[in-house]
Amino acid sequence: MKRSLSVVLAALLAVSLAGCGKSGGSDATTAAAGGAQPGTEAAAAGSEAAGAGDSSEKNYREHLTIAFESQITEMDPQGNGNANEIHAKLFSMTHDTLFKYNVETGELEPNLATEWDWLDDACTKLHVKLRDDVTFQNGNPLTAEDVAFTLDRVSSDTQITNYYDHTEVQGDHELTIVLKTGNVDFVYILSRPFDSIVNKAAVEADPDFGATIGTGAWINDLDGYVAGDTIELKRNDNYWGEVPKTKSITLVYIANSSSRLMALESDEVQLIYKLASTEIDMAKGNSKIEVKEFPTTRLYYFAFNTAAGPGTDVNLRKAVAYAINKEDLIAAVGDTGAMVAESFYGSAMAYLTTEFDEKITYDVEKAKEYVAKCGGNTSLKLMANTGDGIFKTMSEVLQEQFRQVGITLEIEEVDSAGISANTKYASATHESMIYSIGTNTWDSDMGRLFSVGTNSNKAIVDDSRISELLIEGSACVDPEQRASYYKEIQAINNDQCYYVPLYYSSTTIAYTAGLEGIVINPTGYFDYSHICLPE
Amino acid sequence: MHKYIIKRILMLIPVTIGVSLLVFVMLDLAPGTVVDIIGGEMTTEEIAELNHELGYDRSVFYRYFIYMKGLLHGDLGTSYIYKVDVWKLYMQRLPATLQLAGASVFLAIVLSIPLGIKAATKHGGVTDNLSMVAALLGLSMPNFWLGMMLIVLFSNQLGWLPSYGATDGFKSLILPAFTIGTGLMATLTRTTRSSMLDVLRADYLRTARSKGVPEKKVVKKHALKNALIPIITIIGTQLGNAVGGAVVTENVFAWPGVGRLIIDAINQRDTNTVTGCIIMTTVMICIIQVVVDVVYAFVDPRLRAQYASAKTRKKPEKVQGGAAA
Numbered sequence: 001m002k003r004s005l006s007v008v009l010a011a012l013l014a015v016s017l018a019g020c021g022k023s024g025g026s027d028a029t030t031a032a033a034g035g036a037q038p039g040t041e042a043a044a045a046g047s048e049a050a051g052a053g054d055s056s057e058k059n060y061r062e063h064l065t066i067a068f069e070s071q072i073t074e075m076d077p078q079g080n081g082n083a084n085e086i087h088a089k090l091f092s093m094t095h096d097t098l099f100k101y102n103v104e105t106g107e108l109e110p111n112l113a114t115e116w117d118w119l120d121d122a123c124t125k126l127h128v129k130l131r132d133d134v135t136f137q138n139g140n141p142l143t144a145e146d147v148a149f150t151l152d153r154v155s156s157d158t159q160i161t162n163y164y165d166h167t168e169v170q171g172d173h174e175l176t177i178v179l180k181t182g183n184v185d186f187v188y189i190l191s192r193p194f195d196s197i198v199n200k201a202a203v204e205a206d207p208d209f210g211a212t213i214g215t216g217a218w219i220n221d222l223d224g225y226v227a228g229d230t231i232e233l234k235r236n237d238n239y240w241g242e243v244p245k246t247k248s249i250t251l252v253y254i255a256n257s258s259s260r261l262m263a264l265e266s267d268e269v270q271l272i273y274k275l276a277s278t279e280i281d282m283a284k285g286n287s288k289i290e291v292k293e294f295p296t297t298r299l300y301y302f303a304f305n306t307a308a309g310p311g312t313d314v315n316l317r318k319a320v321a322y323a324i325n326k327e328d329l330i331a332a333v334g335d336t337g338a339m340v341a342e343s344f345y346g347s348a349m350a351y352l353t354t355e356f357d358e359k360i361t362y363d364v365e366k367a368k369e370y371v372a373k374c375g376g377n378t379s380l381k382l383m384a385n386t387g388d389g390i391f392k393t394m395s396e397v398l399q400e401q402f403r404q405v406g407i408t409l410e411i412e413e414v415d416s417a418g419i420s421a422n423t424k425y426a427s428a429t430h431e432s433m434i435y436s437i438g439t440n441t442w443d444s445d446m447g448r449l450f451s452v453g454t455n456s457n458k459a460i461v462d463d464s465r466i467s468e469l470l471i472e473g474s475a476c477v478d479p480e481q482r483a484s485y486y487k488e489i490q491a492i493n494n495d496q497c498y499y500v501p502l503y504y505s506s507t508t509i510a511y512t513a514g515l516e517g518i519v520i521n522p523t524g525y526f527d528y529s530h531i532c533l534p535e
Numbered sequence: 536m537h538k539y540i541i542k543r544i545l546m547l548i549p550v551t552i553g554v555s556l557l558v559f560v561m562l563d564l565a566p567g568t569v570v571d572i573i574g575g576e577m578t579t580e581e582i583a584e585l586n587h588e589l590g591y592d593r594s595v596f597y598r599y600f601i602y603m604k605g606l607l608h609g610d611l612g613t614s615y616i617y618k619v620d621v622w623k624l625y626m627q628r629l630p631a632t633l634q635l636a637g638a639s640v641f642l643a644i645v646l647s648i649p650l651g652i653k654a655a656t657k658h659g660g661v662t663d664n665l666s667m668v669a670a671l672l673g674l675s676m677p678n679f680w681l682g683m684m685l686i687v688l689f690s691n692q693l694g695w696l697p698s699y700g701a702t703d704g705f706k707s708l709i710l711p712a713f714t715i716g717t718g719l720m721a722t723l724t725r726t727t728r729s730s731m732l733d734v735l736r737a738d739y740l741r742t743a744r745s746k747g748v749p750e751k752k753v754v755k756k757h758a759l760k761n762a763l764i765p766i767i768t769i770i771g772t773q774l775g776n777a778v779g780g781a782v783v784t785e786n787v788f789a790w791p792g793v794g795r796l797i798i799d800a801i802n803q804r805d806t807n808t809v810t811g812c813i814i815m816t817t818v819m820i821c822i823i824q825v826v827v828d829v830v831y832a833f834v835d836p837r838l839r840a841q842y843a844s845a846k847t848r849k850k851p852e853k854v855q856g857g858a859a860a
Contacts, residue, residue, distance in 0.1 A: 067699075067789075071799060073616045073617055073803075074616075074617065074618055076618075079618070080573040080574070080577075080585075081572055081573025081574065081575065081616070083575070083576050155581065156573070156574065156577045156581060157576045158576050158577065158578055159576065161578065161581070162578075208618065226627055226628075226791055227614070227619050227624055227627065228616075228617055228624075228796065229789075229791040230700075230791065252699070252700060252789065253789065254699055254789040255786055255795075256786050256787055256789070258683060259683075259686070259698065259699055259786075259788065259789055262683075262686045262687065262690060262691055262698050263690075263698045263699045263789075265691050266686075266690040266691050266694060266697075266698050268690070268697055268698055268699065268700075269699075387802075414566055414567075415566075415567075415802065416567075416572070416802070417565070417566065417567030417568070417569075417571050417572055417802070417803065417804045418566035418567045419567075420567055420571035420572065420574075420575065421566050421567030421568065422566060422567075424571070424579075424582070425579060426579050448576075453578065453579050454578070455574070455575065455576075455577065455579070455582070456575065
């Protein structure tokens, strides 16, 4: 199951649309670079020749516009509250990370770092060598001091702060990152756009906007910045990697889905993300635009508050798990590309398993058996962000499905701020909830959902065995041993039903026919750095 | 008149205090704070630290007092979400809002007043009936639907006008202004018509007609001036509403106005942005109301006379007071 899912994901998720580097003269780029992603040393070297060939053959539109469904609220990669897919798209363009995750191979590749290795078996000391030819957009050279400064300034991201201790700088281009607790996945964590490197001197000189200066292919043009609405980017002609073919890009916030699609149809916008399910067929019928639907690693789930209230009863939890018909749920929300989730785990993670002793699937009779064991306590409150149509639909469908097995579900309607406030680990008031999480590709990422005290632990799980396994799993380098740890976590969750996995959602992008260079990542961390539209 | 204007401006103080307090208390009553929005990946300790930094570990009144202290120094605070000064944020959005408000009201005035007059003078005729049907249509059509239809026609099919944003200057303004203006036009046409109908039946106009004053002059010089007061009131109110932000239309056209900013800030519990923008909107609406009052005085000689008599009445009072002392 895991293998087949991986194959499907490799084929479907890691859709890398024919990039600029794959058209015309750029084929040479791919060949020269051995298929390396733009931004790697090899790709950068090969691209110069290819770029020259391209410019004589093709003309590209100078300006492109991308419309987003949510606001980009800030341009600092380490800013508060921006660790999400929307901001990742910006940071992928304006900044660079030490390592780059290749969605096709699933491997890490050099980016600002040329080499790295763990100095100890416990994975607490990561030695990194940096490129020596990279400059920031303000002209300052990239040094190890900038990397140390960047990691030191991360304060609102438990994925970093739970592990990172300090950095030892060993010259201009060499450093050792020291962790509090070993984590073999830390290099993967550092490949996220939120951990892009910023320039120490620039941030110290301008604490408000200094961090907008990165080493990326695109420069934030602050003159055109309208907070929460528009971001103007201009090409970084001194970029150390492959210089984009497009000269400028506007990122604009268009909240209304229909308005986004109409802006695309009238060619005012060349790329949009997330179409409403009702608009997909209409968009496909337009020959001037192309539509790509693909599965994502976003996991929708049902979580109990296992610390207090009816969710402490494992029989009720199991009754609920058996009562949910996930196919019906998917059909109701209209997510035609969604995949049923059988384990509470990331779909692109290596150690996903669905082989459990008691496999939980939709079974009304089994659900009723567990309901009978609940001693009459079969009422449950479900907290849902009903401002989001998906959750509203899901909560109504669940209410009906639970009714069929004798569980009364009362829906508590809140907005996104309300759900965050009421489900904090230390002060959770919910009995159960439905929510989603964008899972990453590395296994230790599941720690976010099980770690004691972490607010993304929505089931308020405090399971000592899971805590042990998380620590052992993150520090273990032996793949087989790691697999056993993470599979055991999944087995415990399946047995205890802290979380009931529902489905992995799909999403859609639509763009002007002929647009090239979109690197799709199922985690949502797209890279638009090299999008271009031949004229 | 000057005193009246100063009095109206001074009234801004209690209004601002009331509005800002209301915003603070209501946002406090809503579940969640901005820390819940931006602190998704933070530890409990980090959240506690941020709560302390932003004053969320103190009472709403303490936070309100701190905010008002800043406001007295001309500081609207800093947006928790955008990390930008709220004044700057507001001023970035205000031009777009004013353009849209101004254009929609202008469109409504230019089209509805003549139509309303025509409907009143041709009462019961084809023009009257057609204009009333059009007004009913204008009132009935939801803005989001009308906006979409206009985009489909003028942006997608004909390609004449942009479908979103405010970057194309005048061309960008046409569709959203027309969308907002349609409802306003409908209201204004109906108000103009009914106001004119009332005045046209008045005795003094019958006298004017019997004296041989041409009908055009009767309508333009005598009737319209007297019918303008309710029309100006409607214009003032609608302009005030538009300055506060036409959220639905701004959303459909991705118009970077104040309304959308406030709604997004409410969803993100960005108290400083919401309060700052609402205070500024309150000030703008008060200014518009003062301007409307001034326009009343210019249009209606009776009001001018009232202001003048209030001025002359005051003087003898002072003399009398002095004599008594």
